[in-house]
Amino acid sequence: MSAITSTDLPGFKKISSGKVRDLYDFNDTLLFVATDRISAFDVILSSGIPGKGKLLTQISTFWFDKLFPIILSDGTQVGHHLLEKNVEKMGLPAAAIDALQDRTLQVKKCDIVKIEAIVRGYITGSAWSEYKKTGTVNGAPIRPGMQESEKFDEPLFTPSTKADQGEHDENISVEEYRRRIPEPLASRIEEAAITIYKRASEYAATKGIILADTKLEFGVDANGTLVVVDEILTPDSSRFWPAAGYQVGKGVDSFDKQFVRDWLKSVGFDKNNPIGPEIPDDIVKQTAEKYYEGYRMLTQ
Ligand SMILES: Nc1ncnc2c1ncn2[C@@H]1O[C@H](COP(=O)(O)OP(=O)(O)O)[C@@H](O)[C@H]1O
Ligand SMILES: [Mg+2]
Structure with a gap:
């Protein structure tokens, strides 16, 4: 397995590329793609860790499912940004699905x-x-x-x-x-x-x-x-x-x-x-x- 350290989705607008994630605009939502990049001391290293982006994505969805919703003492509710974790259900072009599988979340666009x-x-x-x-x-x-x-x-x-x-x-x-x-x-x-x-x-x-x-x-x-x-x-x-x-x-x-x-x-x-x-x-x-x-x- 080789490390995926960058992504490119033809036809999608990349709105940011952080230390680990690439974000794409997708209608009114975002595609939140975890690559295998690794950073230490805030520097992105040249090598990636194969499979890391998939594991991080699975760990996050595990917690989103487990811990929410959260009700605060003033009665308000705290949610999370995850809308869809299954790439097959996002309505993406077939060609994009393989590369994004298991490492991509469709999330709410937030301030x-x-x-x-x-x-x-x-x-x-x-x-x-x-x-x-x-x-x-x-x-x-x-x-x-x-x-x-x-x-x-x-x-x-x-x-x-x-x-x-x-x-x-x-x-x-x-x-x-x-x-x-x-x-x-x-x-x-x-x-x-x-x-x-x-x-x-x-x-x-x-x-x-x-x-x-x-x-x-x-x-x-x-x-x-x-x-x-x-x-x-x-x-x-x-x-x-x-x-x-x-x-x-x-x-x-x-x-x-x-x-x-x-x-x-x-x-x-x-x-x-x-x-x-x-x-x-x-x-x-x-x-x-x-x-x-x-x-x-x-x-x-
Ligand atoms: N739901 C969201 N809406 C808009 N921006 C988001 C959302 N979730 C995460 N982000 C932003 O996406 C980026 C995630 O990329 P990442 O590689 O983790 O960045 P960083 O280098 O800041 O750790 C962060 O800048 C984060 O603030
Ligand atoms: Mg981050």
Whole structure:
């Protein structure tokens, strides 16, 4: 199986190409196509991971089916953007179907809220780096004496900016988040993100997986309803830790990308070079296996 790192749909208007996904206009909806591209430190690498886009798509639809709808404390409902996951039912030209199979969702066109809604249950990554220096996470003081990878007393909402292509997202305080996002949207997104994190982590625990943190994107659909857009609870947007390997006081390897990230660090990868390196075949293969293992553990 070879990696699909770009798509081209003759007759369709490509409206964006992100780190992983290509978006096409399709009547009043969007075709949301997950390629096999992989990014690390916000740089798209030259090699793809065969089958990754299909696995990410299957993981997202699994969660969309499982977690929604969500009713918030003010009685409003939060939905998701997925309209159709079966390419055969989208009314696409026959020639397009093969390439799009299993990696394409037809989704509602939404106004994207320009924020990354991150929820953390465990202290790791940039939160751990900040805490070690200042005792804070996204600027807010956290109980002293926490160790690396320890569980927070309660899941934390730690938003970041949604950077333009090639830029890096930046963590912001909840106060700054509330300055940027108007009410009641800000409170609804925060509550929805925490609810999704809690439900998903309870489920993941039954499969031997710790959901350390996750990043969600929200939008508003044509009816003004708040919806979760983009991918949801995939290994690209979340840290999944095998519960069996979990230990407080040290870093935990997640499924998936950590592998490529560690390899990049070991070869002295320059984050500021916009052209990502080729990944050696054995790292590609092991990473593909990791994605598959994560998918299997979660969904079966
Ligand atoms: N329902 C939607 N309507 C409009 N835009 C969307 C929708 N769902 C996702 N998007 C946008 O599509 C892009 C997905 O591509 P991706 O490769 O994941 O991007 P990124 O590099 O930003 O992670 C994101 O910019 C996201 O904001
Ligand atoms: Mg994305």
